[in-house]
Amino acid sequence: MTSTPEYVGDALGVLLLDGFPARYNIAPTQPILVVISGDRQQPGSNLPDRRAFLVRWGFTPSWVKDPKEFPLLINARAETAIGKASFRAAMRHRRILIPASGFYEWHRPSKESGEKSQAYWIRPRRGGVIAFAGLMETWSSADGSEVDTGAILTTAANAAMRPIHDRMPVVIQPEDFARWLDCKTQEPREVADLMAPVQEDFFEAIPVSDQVNKVANMGPDLQTPVAIEPVKKPSKKSDPDDGQLSFF
Template sequence: MCGRFALTSSSADLREFFSGVDLDEFPARYNIAPTQPILVVIAGEGREQGSNQADRRAVLVRWGLTPAWVKDPRDFPLLINARSETAIGKASFRAAMRHRRILIPASGFYEWHRPSKESGERPQAYWIRPRQGGVVAFAGLMETWSSADGSEVDTGAILTTAANSGISAIHDRMPVIIKPEDFSRWLDCRTQEPREVADLMRPVQDDFFEAVPVSDKVNKVANMGPDLQQPVVVEKPLKAPEKQRPDDGQLSFF
């Protein structure tokens, strides 16, 4: 978790949610997949004196973090997720946790419930969205990778945490959600060290999200329409998972 998400909120809504961050108009995206460009919010470089807006910027990065010390990304795994419990000390994420924490706006995310083979049940996709609607901010990390020829690629990953009781029947992990009142502290890498923001990397309250069963159309990157979020009828209600599955930063959605 998380392997696919969506961002369908308007630019105006995002500007309001992120306290006046500057960004251009963009189309709704219903099926954002790894290696694609994603919109992220980072700390700015200082606004003019007297401004009452937050100092933030919106940029595009490739979803799939590549640490700066990697020589050839083709020989390195695609890190779309980072475990919040270990990111502070893990070599792949340590520098980004200290210097390049970001916010990743989303309207929700997709996840699969995968029953045991013995049950005979089929996997079921879910569209997981805020119960009250609107946009949320995933906690994320950013790293700029430079090639031998001097070209640079900005890359990013989503921080995950243990699933709350509202999501655990589907998957044992979920994105870390940063609330608006904590945006400034999370983005402040100048004065807030990783250990000082560790309290923000916890599961969101149990009733924050609702899970809507959807078709397996989201399984294909080519499917990009709003019909991906159309509810479907499921035969059996969700049950609590029997085992926890590891989340090593790799693709977990498929």
């Protein structure tokens, strides 16, 4: 998230009272900004009925007794979130938008290919802020303390993203913000069509260094493009001519 609070607020139709610094490497368990439908519109404001706050990136269902014994759910598969026990209640009551400037993804080829793993900085081709579809849940401990948690919904990658990874975040378009956030009149099945891969030309993928893999690295140089080394294929040894034909 590298945009200013003013820009993010305008893009998502929400008033952000507090500023925040640019963040170039947000990791699971860290705070992320989310937007939800509010209780009522603020007097004298022409903004939609929405509010923003921070949640922990890593979803914890309310019925979990000990989060330390529960896997960290940073993503939720859009294809199964409606019916899965972990996300069913959140899909019905707590759908959110998660603003971002882009995301990182790794292409991890098979060992047989001879390729190295490569990190990509994936951002909207036209710039600006995007809104991932997300879910949130407030987990309460036995002592009464509460933690707001969230996860990003993912879907099958479109053709442009598939060479890098087979999954991608669900992107909600501005014209669909209100419908996605409306958990009072829009049941999960009625917003299922929004959880589809974004159009092919929406993102551009920029190869970057493997420094993004370290949480301690947080500077803007993480998004500096790098050249991709060509794949070095093993040299083929010529077989002796045994007088027989070969198909290859």
